[in-house]
Amino acid sequence: MVTEIQRVGVIGAGQMGSGIAEVSARAGLDVVLTDVSDEAAEAGRSRIRKSLDRAVQNQKIGEADRDAAQERIRTTTSLNELHDRELVIEAIAENEEVKTKVFAELDQVIDDPEAILASNTSSIPIAKLAAATKRPDRVIGIHFFNPVPVLKLVELIPSLLTSEQTTQRAADFATGRLGKETVRAQDRAGFVVNALLVPYLLSAIRMVEGGFATAEDVDNGMVLGCAHPMGPLRLSDMVGLDTIKAVADSMYAEYKDPSYAAPPLLQRMVDAKLLGKKSGKGFYEYG
Numbered sequence: 001m002v003t004e005i006q007r008v009g010v011i012g013a014g015q016m017g018s019g020i021a022e023v024s025a026r027a028g029l030d031v032v033l034t035d036v037s038d039e040a041a042e043a044g045r046s047r048i049r050k051s052l053d054r055a056v057q058n059q060k061i062g063e064a065d066r067d068a069a070q071e072r073i074r075t076t077t078s079l080n081e082l083h084d085r086e087l088v089i090e091a092i093a094e095n096e097e098v099k100t101k102v103f104a105e106l107d108q109v110i111d112d113p114e115a116i117l118a119s120n121t122s123s124i125p126i127a128k129l130a131a132a133t134k135r136p137d138r139v140i141g142i143h144f145f146n147p148v149p150v151l152k153l154v155e156l157i158p159s160l161l162t163s164e165q166t167t168q169r170a171a172d173f174a175t176g177r178l179g180k181e182t183v184r185a186q187d188r189a190g191f192v193v194n195a196l197l198v199p200y201l202l203s204a205i206r207m208v209e210g211g212f213a214t215a216e217d218v219d220n221g222m223v224l225g226c227a228h229p230m231g232p233l234r235l236s237d238m239v240g241l242d243t244i245k246a247v248a249d250s251m252y253a254e255y256k257d258p259s260y261a262a263p264p265l266l267q268r269m270v271d272a273k274l275l276g277k278k279s280g281k282g283f284y285e286y287g
């Protein structure tokens with residue numbers, strides 16, 4: 001008998017992992033959040049605290065809900081502490097080798113044979129992560145959007161090996177439990193949203209690189225001219241330039257389409273650790 005998911009694990013306490021932990025805890029689920037170091041786990045905890053405080057200020061939740069959500073999240077640096085989880089969502093850096101290793105380790109750690117191992121990857125084939133485990137039918141992509149507490153969408157990506165039961169349980173979790181809306185996408189680099197969005201972001205970076213216009217003017221063009229809530233350079237900073245570069249590389253490797261090729265400026269900014277909002281500077285500066 002497959003039970004309703006109550007115990008969730010999240011690997012990676014960065015921008016996305018902390019958001020996924022927060023929405024899960026706000027939905028009443030018990031959450032264990034892991035990262036590689038105490039500092040990274042603590043940074044995730046503080047990100048969650050700030051986000052919950054914002055939700056209180058905006059009258060989305062009360063103070064008691066905030067405190068209860070915080071209490072439902074335990075942070076650790078040990079993957080072993082995920083052993084009793086019914087669903088684990090991996091949200092570490094977009095690196096196939098590292099993710100594959102984590103999936104192989106996780107597969108050894110989890111007790112429940114029905115547990116689902118999910119990835120929040122933006123572009124790495126789910127089938128490759130599944131193949132690193134002995135439970136490929138219970139591996140799926142559950143792809144959230146940034147900021148997780150705000151954006152409604154979750155893409156569900158079953159691989160060729162994922163069972164329908166796993167997809168259904170993941171859909172129930174995302175919609176029934178977290179109150180998100182889902183779209184299903186095939187296991188192709190970029191899925192639906194990034195396959196459309198990333199070439200647009202890369203085009204904007206090429207415009208700045210080629211001196212067509214400043215980052216501010218490109219962004220103002222799209223905000224004021226097309227009613228986008230945010231321009232492409234500010235959005236790139238928010239996503240993280242290292243993540244965009246990694247996603248573009250995966251999509252280019254998959255499709256060999258030049259519109260997915262990362263421009264040299266993006267590569268140089270990543271080399272220089274100008275990663276956007278998370279590092280304090282990208283196309284813009286952040287206090």
Ligand code: NAI
Pocket residue numbers: 011012013014015016017034035036037040091092093094095098102120121122123143144145146238239240243247278
């Ligand atoms: P991030 O750089 O903010 O956070 C990554 C975290 O993973 C860091 O705290 C790092 O210490 C941790 N980490 C690295 N290796 C680890 C390991 N072996 N075990 C445990 N923790 C480890 O990255 P972000 O933006 O949260 O992205 C994470 C994933 O989510 C990537 O796969 C990315 O493609 C995907 N994603 C990102 C979105 C975005 O807008 N940034 C949107 C949707 C998906």
